[in-house]
Amino acid sequence: MEIKLTKGKSVIIDDEDYVKIKDYNWHFVHSRKGTSFFVYRQMSRQKKNKSVGMHHQILNISSRVVVLFKDGNGLNCKKDNLIVLKENENKRTRKSSWSSSGFLGVTWNEVSGKYQARICKKINGKKKQLSIGYYEDKRYAAFAFNCAANFLNDRIYILNDVNVKSKDIEKYVINRLLNSGFK
Numbered sequence: 114m115e116i117k118l119t120k121g122k123s124v125i126i127d128d129e130d131y132v133k134i135k136d137y138n139w140h141f142v143h144s145r146k147g148t149s150f151f152v153y154r155q156m157s158r159q160k161k162n163k164s165v166g167m168h169h170q171i172l173n174i175s176s177r178v179v180v181l182f183k184d185g186n187g188l189n190c191k192k193d194n195l196i197v198l199k200e201n202e203n204k205r206t207r208k209s210s211w212s213s214s215g216f217l218g219v220t221w222n223e224v225s226g227k228y229q230a231r232i233c234k235k236i237n238g239k240k241k242q243l244s245i246g247y248y249e250d251k252r253y254a255a256f257a258f259n260c261a262a263n264f265l266n267d268r269i270y271i272l273n274d275v276n277v278k279s280k281d282i283e284k285y286v287i288n289r290l291l292n293s294g295f296k
Contacts, residue, residue, distance in 0.1 A: 124152045124188045130171045139167055141188075151187040168195055185271065214251045216273045218258035222247060228254040230286075232261040232270075234295065243295050245286050252277045260286040265295075 114128045122141040126134065137154040152167040167190050168180045174197060181196040182189060214220060214228055222229040227247040234241055245261050248254040255273035260283045262270035289295075 118152060122150065122188060124167060124190055126167070126171065126190045127192055130190075130192070133173075134167055134170055137170075152190065171195070172197065181271075214254070216251060216255035216258065216275070217271060218261075219251055219254040219273070221251075230254040230257040230261075232258060232265070232295075234265065236295070241295070243290070243293055245289055246282070248282075250277075253279060253282060257282050257286050261290060264290055 114126050114131055115123050116126060116131075116134075116139070117123050118139055118141040120141045124139070124141075139152050139154050142151055142153055153164040154167070154170075156163045156165050163176070165176050166180070168182070168187075169176050169178065171190055171192065172180065172195060174180075179198045181198055183194045183196060186194075218232055219228050219230055221227075225247050227249055228251040229247050230245045231242055232245055234243075243261075245257050246254070248257065252275045255275045256277050256279065258270075259272045259275070262272060264287050
């Protein structure tokens with residue numbers, strides 16, 4: 114279901130969630146950096162104004178809980194697009210997370226003179242990092258990260274937006290993950 118908002122925008126929700134949001138005035142807002150969009154309503158509590166996200170209202174959770182939009186679109190509030198994160202998971206979803214390349218999981222390695230793809234995961238309560246290769250082109254390193262995230266089938270990783278593919282890289286990454294015990 115599509116619902117019209119302020120500023121000519123609209124939000125998408127599941128039909129069954131309409132009853133949860135229909136009685137409120139919802140507003141389209143930009144993130145602090147202006148790169149993301151969200152839908153909020155104002156709630157007055159003891160003379161303090163508080164904003165409540167539509168995604169929080171739909172999931173019936175506190176506004177303090179971090180919710181990830183799988184497709185990166187804050188105007189897609191369908192439940193299958195929303196992931197509730199634990200506090201420690203939020204950092205891994207940020208594009209700037211250990212990245213000097215603009216791609217998640219890809220950094221420039223001075224020693225090799227190439228881009229290094231890495232992936233992180235908690236194993237037995239400890240954060241582990243695995244190098245998944247060095248690449249001349251940062252787009253191929255980003256593709257390697259995507260292959261690892263897909264193979265691990267971890268709901269936390271946001272995939273990089275790259276339009277390159279390589280069966281060789283995909284095979285290498287999967288072998289690297291299997292041989293390292295990272296799966």
